[in-house]
Amino acid sequence: MSESSEVNSTEATGSPATLDEVVVIALAEAFRGDGEILCNPIGTVPMCAGRLARATFEPDMVYTDGIAALSAELLPVGVPGAEAIPETYMPYRSLFDIVWSGRRHVVMGASQMDMYGNQNFAAIGDDYSKPKAQLLGMRGAPGNLINNKTSYWIPNHSTRVFVPKVDVVSGPGYDRIREVGEAGRFHDIRRVVTPLAAMDFETDDNRMRLRSIHPGVTVDQVIENTGFDLVIPDDVPESRQPTAEELDILRNQIDPNSTRKAEFA
Numbered sequence: 001m002s003e004s005s006e007v008n009s010t011e012a013t014g015s016p017a018t019l020d021e022v023v024v025i026a027l028a029e030a031f032r033g034d035g036e037i038l039c040n041p042i043g044t045v046p047m048c049a050g051r052l053a054r055a056t057f058e059p060d061m062v063y064t065d066g067i068a069a070l071s072a073e074l075l076p077v078g079v080p081g082a083e084a085i086p087e088t089y090m091p092y093r094s095l096f097d098i099v100w101s102g103r104r105h106v107v108m109g110a111s112q113m114d115m116y117g118n119q120n121f122a123a124i125g126d127d128y129s130k131p132k133a134q135l136l137g138m139r140g141a142p143g144n145l146i147n148n149k150t151s152y153w154i155p156n157h158s159t160r161v162f163v164p165k166v167d168v169v170s171g172p173g174y175d176r177i178r179e180v181g182e183a184g185r186f187h188d189i190r191r192v193v194t195p196l197a198a199m200d201f202e203t204d205d206n207r208m209r210l211r212s213i214h215p216g217v218t219v220d221q222v223i224e225n226t227g228f229d230l231v232i233p234d235d236v237p238e239s240r241q242p243t244a245e246e247l248d249i250l251r252n253q254i255d256p257n258s259t260r261k262a263e264f265a
Contacts, residue, residue: 017241017242017247018261019195019214019215019216019264020045020260020261020263020264021242021247021250021251022214022215022239022240022241022242023045023153023193023195023214023239023264024045024048024049024052024242024250024260025049025052025239025240025241025242025246026191026193026198026212026214026239026240027041027045027046027049027107027151027153027191027193027198028049028050028052028053028056029053029191029198029240030049030105030107030151030190030191030193031049031050031053031054031058031061031105032053032057032058033058034053034058034061034105034149035058035060035061036060036061036062036103037061037062037103037104037105037149038061038062038063038064038070038098038103038104038105039051039053039054039058039061039062039063039105040063040064040104040105040106040107041063041106041107041153042106042107042108042109043107043109043153043263044077044078044255044259044260044262044263045153045155045260045263046107046151046153047063047066047077048077048250048254048255048260049107049153050063050107051063051074051075051077051254052246052249052250052254054074055074055249055253055254056245056246056249062087063075064090065084065086068089068090068091068092069084069086069087069088069089069090070086070087070088070089070090071084071085071086071087072084072085072086072087073085074249074253074254076253076254076255076256077254077255077259077260078255078257078259079256079257099140099143099144099147099148100143100147101147102147102148102186104147104148104149105148105149105150105151105190106144106148106149106150106151107150107151107152107153108121108141108144108150108151108152108153108171109121109152109153109154109155110152110154110161110171111124111135111161112124112160112161112162112163112166112167113152113154113161113162113163113166113173113192114162114163114164114165114166114173114228115164115207115208115228115229115230116173116174116175116176116201116206116207116208117171117173117174117189117192117201117206117208118166118169118171118172118173118175118176119141119145119152119166119169119170119171119173120135120166120167120168120169120170121135121136121139121141121170122135122136122137122138122168122170123135123137123167123168124167125167126167128167128168131167131168136170137170138170139170141170141171142170142171142172144171145171145172145177145187145189146172146177146183146184146186146187147186148186148188149188149190150171150188150189150190151189151190151191151192151193152189152191152192152193153193153194154192154193154194155194155195155263155264155265156194157194157195157196157197157222157225157226158225159225159226159227160227162225162226162227162228163227163228164227164228172184172187173189173206174187174189174201174205174206174207175206189201191211192208195214195264196213196214196217196221196222196225197210197211197212197213197214197217197222197239198211198212198214198239199211199230203231207230207231208228208230208231209230209231209232209233210222210230210231210232210233210236211236212236212237212238212239212240213236213237213238213239214238214239215238215239215241219232219236
């Protein structure tokens with residue numbers, strides 16, 4: 001499958017959607033039902049997804065311009081000089097008040113992830129003091145996972161990323177959270193989206209489940225590129241197509257320069 005190829009849209013759209021657009025929809029769906037919270041996606045594809053959710057089915061959400069304002073209007077990504085009309089200013093130091101309150105849904109990345117959602121973007125190698133590769137570090141992942149709804153956009157779906165055991169835990173998964181008891185009651189990994197599929201943890205033991213596969217992808221492809229046993233339902237649906245309205249907003253208002261496509265090899 002070519003990741004940049006077009007996939008058939010539903011009859012309702014009247015226009016073919018590309019894989020990147022299907023992925024944006026799959027990630028936008030992670031925000032459904034969130035209501036009045038801070039939408040805080042990190043990266044181009046997550047920003048497109050969060051802003052699309054805000055512009056369509058989650059109008060009560062607020063989102064940052066990536067600097068120091070909460071934007072009042074639909075702000076395009078990847079457009080130099082596009083300035084936000086602020087609902088309010090939110091310098092970085094103020095973000096922590098929202099992080100601790102839990103009224104936030106963040107989308108992060110991952111260099112490694114296991115079946116319970118333990119996430120690593122700190123380092124590669126068994127010895128953290130002398131890693132084979134130094135990555136971002138812990139950053140805000142521990143605080144995000146213990147306080148806020150968290151989703152992931154992972155552009156590389158492979159056995160190097162989806163591993164039986166992560167080398168370092170930056171963001172804790174469900175097995176580790178169970179160990180802390182009541183302190184982990186706000187932990188909520190909502191969605192993991194890749195160029196192949198969307199996954200969640202809606203299982204009895206909170207193991208990663210295959211939620212949907214993107215058009216042109218097979219279940220076997222997902223299994224072959226995952227380094228642990230996914231929970232596979234009897235019937236795995238295809239990820240939903242964008243509506244005509246969603247396509248128009250994404251293509252012409254949110255990302256008119258198609259910067260999202262750069263994250264697809």
